[in-house]
Amino acid sequence: MIATPWATNPFFVNLDQIFVLLRNWLVGFLPAALRPAAGVLLGVIAIVCVFPGLFALTTVFERKGLGRIQNRIGPNRVGPYGLLQPVADGIKSLTKEDIVPLRANAVVHFLAPLVLVVTVFMGFAVLPMGRNMVLVDMDAGLLFFFAMGAATELSVFMAGWSSRNKYSLLGAMRAVAQMISYEVVLLLSSVAVVMITGSLSLPKIVAAQNTYTGVFPHWYIFTPWGLAGFLMYAIAATAETNRSPFDLPEGESELVAGYHTEYSGFKFALFFLGEYLAMFSISGLGTTLFLGGWSAPFSFLTWVPSWIWFFGKVMMSIFVFIWMRGTLPRLRQDQLMNFAWKFVLPFTLLNLLVTALWRFMGEGWARWVVCSVILIAAYVVMGRLEMRSEHFGRRRYRYAE
Amino acid sequence: MRTLSPIFYLLAALTLAGGLATVLLKQLVHCALAVTVAFAGLALLFLQLDAQFAGFAQILVYIGAVAILIVFAILLTRGSDLPKDGVFSRSWPLGLVIAAGVFAVLGWAVLASVGAVPQQNTVPAVTVHDIGDALVGRYVLPLEIVALLLTAATIGAVIVAMHEKERPR
Amino acid sequence: MLGDGILKGMAETARNFFGSFVSAERLTTVEYPEQRIPTAENARVFPFLVYDGADWEAGMRCVACQICEKECPPKCIYIEKSADKKPDYVGKQQFYPARFDIDVSVCMSCQICVEVCPFEAIKMDTEFELATEDRFGGLLFDRKELSRSNEYYHSIHPTEATEVDARLAEEKAKVEAKAKAAAEAAAAKTAAAASPAPPAEGGS
Numbered sequence: 001m002i003a004t005p006w007a008t009n010p011f012f013v014n015l016d017q018i019f020v021l022l023r024n025w026l027v028g029f030l031p032a033a034l035r036p037a038a039g040v041l042l043g044v045i046a047i048v049c050v051f052p053g054l055f056a057l058t059t060v061f062e063r064k065g066l067g068r069i070q071n072r073i074g075p076n077r078v079g080p081y082g083l084l085q086p087v088a089d090g091i092k093s094l095t096k097e098d099i100v101p102l103r104a105n106a107v108v109h110f111l112a113p114l115v116l117v118v119t120v121f122m123g124f125a126v127l128p129m130g131r132n133m134v135l136v137d138m139d140a141g142l143l144f145f146f147a148m149g150a151a152t153e154l155s156v157f158m159a160g161w162s163s164r165n166k167y168s169l170l171g172a173m174r175a176v177a178q179m180i181s182y183e184v185v186l187l188l189s190s191v192a193v194v195m196i197t198g199s200l201s202l203p204k205i206v207a208a209q210n211t212y213t214g215v216f217p218h219w220y221i222f223t224p225w226g227l228a229g230f231l232m233y234a235i236a237a238t239a240e241t242n243r244s245p246f247d248l249p250e251g252e253s254e255l256v257a258g259y260h261t262e263y264s265g266f267k268f269a270l271f272f273l274g275e276y277l278a279m280f281s282i283s284g285l286g287t288t289l290f291l292g293g294w295s296a297p298f299s300f301l302t303w304v305p306s307w308i309w310f311f312g313k314v315m316m317s318i319f320v321f322i323w324m325r326g327t328l329p330r331l332r333q334d335q336l337m338n339f340a341w342k343f344v345l346p347f348t349l350l351n352l353l354v355t356a357l358w359r360f361m362g363e364g365w366a367r368w369v370v371c372s373v374i375l376i377a378a379y380v381v382m383g384r385l386e387m388r389s390e391h392f393g394r395r396r397y398r399y400a401e
Numbered sequence: 402m403r404t405l406s407p408i409f410y411l412l413a414a415l416t417l418a419g420g421l422a423t424v425l426l427k428q429l430v431h432c433a434l435a436v437t438v439a440f441a442g443l444a445l446l447f448l449q450l451d452a453q454f455a456g457f458a459q460i461l462v463y464i465g466a467v468a469i470l471i472v473f474a475i476l477l478t479r480g481s482d483l484p485k486d487g488v489f490s491r492s493w494p495l496g497l498v499i500a501a502g503v504f505a506v507l508g509w510a511v512l513a514s515v516g517a518v519p520q521q522n523t524v525p526a527v528t529v530h531d532i533g534d535a536l537v538g539r540y541v542l543p544l545e546i547v548a549l550l551l552t553a554a555t556i557g558a559v560i561v562a563m564h565e566k567e568r569p570r
Numbered sequence: 571m572l573g574d575g576i577l578k579g580m581a582e583t584a585r586n587f588f589g590s591f592v593s594a595e596r597l598t599t600v601e602y603p604e605q606r607i608p609t610a611e612n613a614r615v616f617p618f619l620v621y622d623g624a625d626w627e628a629g630m631r632c633v634a635c636q637i638c639e640k641e642c643p644p645k646c647i648y649i650e651k652s653a654d655k656k657p658d659y660v661g662k663q664q665f666y667p668a669r670f671d672i673d674v675s676v677c678m679s680c681q682i683c684v685e686v687c688p689f690e691a692i693k694m695d696t697e698f699e700l701a702t703e704d705r706f707g708g709l710l711f712d713r714k715e716l717s718r719s720n721e722y723y724h725s726i727h728p729t730e731a732t733e734v735d736a737r738l739a740e741e742k743a744k745v746e747a748k749a750k751a752a753a754e755a756a757a758a759k760t761a762a763a764a765s766p767a768p769p770a771e772g773g774s
Contacts, residue, residue, distance in 0.1 A: 143457040150465020383572025
């Protein structure tokens with residue numbers, strides 16, 4: 001590893017650990033019995049402040065980024081370059097009237113956005129955001145994250161059903177079907193990482209990627225199975241968070257607003273917040289699993305604080321999400337489901353096999369060649385199978401003929 | 402009699418409340434959500450016993466999949482309308498007797514097994530690694546049988562769904 | 571291969587994104603009201619009355635013939651003829667409008683009043699930022715608010731205005747030539763009446 005001499009300089013080490021040191025200093029004012037709880041509480045407060053702040057910035061950057069992609073300027077009136085737009089949006093959503101339909105199920109209608117936001121915030125507890133900066137180091141951290149993701153689907157269904165609106169219900173059913181299908185893919189592509197690391201604990205997964213040969217890091221994305229896994233994970237992540245091109249459940253031209261049609265004011269803002277926070281947390285997990293978490297991309301850059309790398313990588317992922325949104329048209333529900341079950345899932349299963357092959361072939365260039373060849377061949381063959389012309393011929397109807 | 406920790410009582414109360422709500426509520430989807438609360442209570446009980454894998458798997462599978470399945474089944478079979486002659490059946494005393502009998506059997510089994518497990522002061526730490534080892538080591542045959550069962554179920558589901566396409570009009 | 575379409579699309583959007591910072595072709599937004607696109611020459615919004623010279627009352631071309639009032643489809647023009655007459659651009663005595671009101675909340679910018687006016691008196695303006703808080707009175711323009719000079723007409727519709735000016739000048743020249751010839755004929759007649767009849771001098 002070619003490290004720079006100043007990486008071990010106390011200034012950079014302290015800068016890297018600045019939040020940990022800050023927390024320890026603050027907690028030191030309390031008696032020893034309360035310290036662990038206070039430490040965790042401070043971490044929770046930090047997460048609750050940082051990620052909604054990032055959410056606010058992301059809404060502005062999304063609108064401006066999409067605008068630039070679409071040959072126009074985004075919002076630029078509120079604040080310099082429109083950066084205070086989220087403040088205006090926040091005030092708007094807080095002052096809007098909260099309308100609950102008369103025949104809607106009031107309790108479930110109220111609980112749905114709450115459940116969504118709570119479970120999404122819980123997912124942040126296991127992400128290692130820097131060296132020694134994970135809120136709860138659980139042995140089965142990855143499983144916890146996916147458990148929280150599964151609970152998110154329930155809130156989507158609750159929102160759609162409680163509105164007593166057939167469009168909301170349809171949107172909710174579609175959203176849940178989509179989320180379940182792609183959740184399988186998400187889990188399987190992460191299992192490949194777990195297989196190689198040998199642990200479900202996220203800090204250990206990052207530590208396994210934090211080694212360097214020469215200048216280059218051992219991130220999993222730089223291996224054939226890691227790249228394939230990352231691509232499948234990215235597709236599944238886009239579908240899980242209902243982002244374009246998989247945003248049929250909330251497409252305005254399809255189903256009004258899908259499962260959050262009947263929500264206005266602050267509850268709608270909570271759904272919006274929940275969606276973007278889910279995007280952050282899934283990007284965070286993808287960064288941890290495949291992009292090396294908080295480790296630096298080159299060994300001579302380890303002096304830069306680890307949390308800068310983590311948040312930088314997460315923001316790059318968000319930028320790619322926005323880029324995809326600006327590029328691709330929306331997929332139809334059956335195209336979406338076909339894609340999941342007929343292409344992505346088989347490819348992910350094959351990736352699992354290839355990962356096992358990688359592990360048991362031992363070090364050397366042979367495993368690189370074999371794994372790459374298998375994956376590329378599978379991709380091309382399955383792609384050809386999907387793109388046959390019979391898929392694009394005249395449309396055949398099941399009931400109308 | 403040892404006193405259990407207050408958290409256990411809380412979680413037990415939550416689970417029981419969820420279970421009671423499941424059978425007492427009138428709206429079917431409310432019952433489904435209440436059973437989800439019961440599942441969550443169970444998962445938290447597992448976590449309280451330091452069984453991390455079991456707890457999170459409970460959330461992932463039961464709340465993430467089974468509850469959704471129940472809800473889909475209710476919606477697709479239009480079960481959300483209230484049945485005409487009330488929610489509770491006429492023969493509830495018989496049901497009560499049967500439930501008491503099952504509870505007695507379960508209670509006897511649990512209490513009898515307390516003596517069979519050796520008393521340990523420390524909780525044995527079971528990591529996911531150990532569970533994995535056991536699954537492909539000692540319990541590989543049940544694992545394969547369950548996999549076969551699931552495959553058969555999936556194929557059956559596909560065939561049942563496909564059958565509708567080829568029905569003559 | 572599967573996915574190459576997506577990559578091509580992403581390349582195009584990336585080109586758009588980065589290009590929008592450097593080239594105006596990729597960023598076509600005009601930030602109104604700080605920046606404005608100049609209106610086309612034949613744009614039209616609401617009518618105005620043309621006057622020649624400096625004094626709007628004396629130079630007004632409108633002779634209150636009321637043709638535009640009768641032809642206007644939504645009947646948004648209201649004209650009251652004057653009692654006396656004033657000389658027009660060729661010197662002939664004409665009526666003038668004592669009242670010429672246009673209700674621009676009714677006017678549909680069809681330009682029929684312009685097309686039928688025989689005196690080139692009413693033309694279409696291009697001013698569109700006319701929002702006012704007074705819904706009724708603020709949108710009823712009287713003859714003073716409607717009057718604009720011929721120089722203004724040149725500035726907004728140069729080709730048309732030059733053409734109109736040429737036509738009016740031609741008319742004026744014709745009238746003047748006619749008047750001159752009539753004056754010469756009259757002079758010749760008086761000369762012929764004063765002295766014994768010489769042969770006709772190629773009269774007109």
